[in-house]
Amino acid sequence: MPTISIPALALHMQADLDDNLLKVLRRSKVPIHYSCKQGECGSCKCVLESGAVELHGYKDTALPEVQRAQGLILACCSRIKGDVQLRLVDSDDYIVHPERHLVTTVIGLTELAPEVFSLRLKIRYVDREGEPFIFSAGQYAQLSVQTGPHTTIARDFSMASTPVEAEYDDELEFHIRRTPTGAFSGLLGRAVVLGSAVFVDGPMGSSHFRPRHEGALYAVAAGTGLAPMLSIAKTALDNGKLEPVVLYAGFKTPQEVYGRDELADLARRFANFRFHIVVEQGAHAGDRSGRVGDVLLGDPNSLDGSKVYLAGSPAMVEAVSAALIERGLPYGDVHADAFYAPRAVDEAAALGAPAAETEHVAAPRAEV
Ligand SMILES: Cc1cc2nc3c(=O)[nH]c(=O)nc-3n(C[C@H](O)[C@H](O)[C@H](O)COP(=O)(O)OP(=O)(O)OC[C@H]3O[C@@H](n4cnc5c(N)ncnc54)[C@H](O)[C@@H]3O)c2cc1C
Ligand code: FES
Known part of the structure; x- marks a missing residue:
């Protein structure tokens, strides 16, 4: 019976041959990031220090060849093929609530x-x-x-x-x-x-709110991606966050816009909160026109020391996350949940x- 070890956490777990690695880690309540569970988002990346797993069915964007060559694997797409020793990435940043x-x-x-x-x-x-x-x-x-x-x-x-x-x-x-x-x-x-x-x-x-972070917070939503972004913005403000909290809510047409009153109410109550309604086609006066990611990236925001949270369509989330990282925002400061x-x-x-x-x-x- 293979053993999965995480020396940094002094953890050793028994698994069956061919078990899914993420399933074994979740069963043992290991604080690992995950989101899509199907090899698309890259959240469950960890370092395979030794041992063998068989990787299958993931997107190259979730685990580029160069990262794979450095020993990174995706737990959700790994079948256990023997004893395995792992290291989690950024384990300090994890908050784990019981399922x-x-x-x-x-x-x-x-x-x-x-x-x-x-x-x-x-x-x-x-x-x-x-x-x-x-x-x-x-x-x-x-x-x-x-x-x-x-x-x-x-x-x-x-x-x-x-x-x-x-x-x-x-x-x-x-x-x-x-x-x-x-x-x-x-x-x-x-x-x-x-x-x-x-x-x-x-x-x-x-892709949850990090309460200990002290920089500006940007929340970027496409469509119903507004749901988690609202939850994050309200929680940050209610927790007394003093740095700017800026929410970009993107929609395709003016008819799809929702949440305006709630956002306006937050802006009235909290001086450090701003929001932009961004509409791709036919934006009404007062709203921003274009794609939400382009508007965020085109604004003169200083992203140094910020965290950016994103949610909604995979196309928006993947493109904007990649652009932010290309601009130098550390990987660990981009928290993205694509609605696959x-x-x-x-x-x-x-x-x-x-x-x-x-x-x-x-x-x-x-x-x-
Ligand atoms: C982490 C995560 C969080 C999510 N959070 C949200 C959320 O907060 N709000 C939200 O709305 N969704 C969210 N989703 C997406 C959600 O889980 C579903 O995938 C989505 O609602 C589609 O489910 P469904 O039952 O509508 O369609 P399904 O039956 O699953 O259909 C699959 C796809 O086909 C499309 N489709 C189905 N019928 C038609 C048709 N006649 N014409 C064109 N397209 C069609 C659907 O739109 C869907 O995109 C999230 C997904 C993930 C992974
Ligand atoms: S949870 Fe494994 S790649 Fe998304």
Whole structure:
């Protein structure tokens, strides 16, 4: 039975041959970054100090050849082939909250813009009775809805609400773009209605607010990427952050714009908060015109000592992250969560699950 060791943390774990490395690390609550779980975002990078893993199914942009040659691997795409010794990257920066399995009830479903919904959930604690759900602003959770005796539809969504609202009010809010034929989002207003049950597993993701950082904070959102960016901006301001907090919210058309009142209210309450609504086509007077990343990069912002958080479409997140790093912002100061659509078969393989337990079709779960 292979052993996975992380000497810096004095950790030694048993694994099965061909186990998925990320799955083993998560099972042992190792504080590793991860996000997409399918070789696209590069968050789960770690250093293979010795031993053998088989890497499969990842994008070159997530692990360029030059990094692979330096011994970096992606845990989510690594099959264990023997004893392995690892080093985590930047382990000081990690905040790890225990993963919870919650049952919630829908208490709000309102349209924020055409086909973009705010979904509000009330938590009923079932896994650790009475223990609040703790997450860091910017993280996400997997929402699942049981649609039949043997089918559950699940997708990842970022919390738009703040950790404080979960801890003290037992409430979570998500912003979900509905596609009528979307397997999960198409359920909004049908299987997901006031009073229905939604399962929540999480929190997950490493693109979360870093409370100890003392420089300016830039939050860049495309579409519903505004959800985690709002959570981060509100948390930073409520925590008493004194440096500038600047939020860029990008949309394709003026009709898609939402969140304006909430952002304006934050700007009234906090002198160090500014925001820009950026619209690609037909921007109204007072809004910025263009693509959100281009506007951020074109503004005379000094990014020295700043952190930039990004969320939304993979195209925006990948392009702007790369441009920021090219401009000299350290890799560790760019925190990006791209809203990748799931690849069911690959993810099942990556996490070592049989195909029948993929995100799309899973064993039914008892409602409590
Ligand atoms: C870490 C993370 C966080 C996320 N956070 C959010 C969030 O806060 N808010 C949010 O809205 N999403 C978020 N997503 C994306 C979300 O998980 C889903 O991938 C997305 O909502 C699509 O699910 P679906 O049920 O609508 O479509 P699926 O059935 O999964 O369809 C897959 C893709 O096909 C497209 N599609 C389906 N039907 C059609 C059609 N008729 N015409 C054209 N395209 C079609 C869908 O738009 C989708 O892009 C996040 C993803 C990740 C990985
Ligand atoms: S590349 Fe492994 S979690 Fe995204």
